[in-house]
Amino acid sequence: MMIYRMDHVGVVVEDLAAAVAFFVELGLELEGEAAVEGEWVDQLIGLDGVRADLAFVRTPDGHSRVELSTFHAPAATGVAPRAPVNTPGIPRITFAVDDVHDVLHRLRAHGAELVGEVAQYANFYRYCYVRGPEGLIIGLVEKLD
Structure with a gap:
């Protein structure tokens, strides 16, 4: 391996x-x-x-x-793009959470911005993307029972 x-x-x-x-x-x-x-x-x-x-x-x-x-x-020579989620090369970090709405509410106090909407896939998952520090895209996924 x-x-x-x-x-x-x-x-x-x-x-x-x-x-x-x-x-x-x-x-x-x-x-x-x-x-x-x-x-x-x-x-x-x-x-x-x-x-x-x-x-x-x-x-x-x-x-x-x-x-x-x-x-x-040394000093940075550029800035990271705030490109849409579907742009090649844009990193996303996704975390499994117990309550998407609660986590989203708490992160907004730290500057998080919802990218689209909180979406639900059937009765399986609730999922959203937020922009976090420096525009980093953070995924929040909640498994539904």
């Missing part, structure tokens, strides 16, 4: 504290924070003079993590 698990999803944000607050409100737990810089980071990222702060949040079951990072140097 070549792959034995997905380690994490990484998202670059401008406001690290706000992004952490968003994901904590969603129900993830702060696992840790760190500042990184030096030759190894420059080699990894492919940029010179990297200085960044990172925070890892994990799902309550401990199986999935999101790395949130903000870069102090």
Whole structure:
């Protein structure tokens, strides 16, 4: 076997504290924070003079993590697009939740914007997309009994 698990999803944000607050409100737990810089980071990222702060949040079951990072140097040369959900290359992170409407209500206090509508697929799922930190598309799916 070549792959034995997905380690994490990484998202670059401008406001690290706000992004952490968003994901904590969603129900993830702060696992840790760190500042990184030096030759190894420059080699990894492919940029010179990297200085960044990172925070890892994990799902309550401990199986999935999101790395949130903000870069102090070098300066970014572009911004992420706020393209529609069907644009190739636009990332989405989807979380299984117990109550889509409750989670949506709580995330709106952290700036989340509903992309379309909360949709229901037969009697199986309730699903929606919201824009979270930096326009990241977050899926919320609730399995119906």
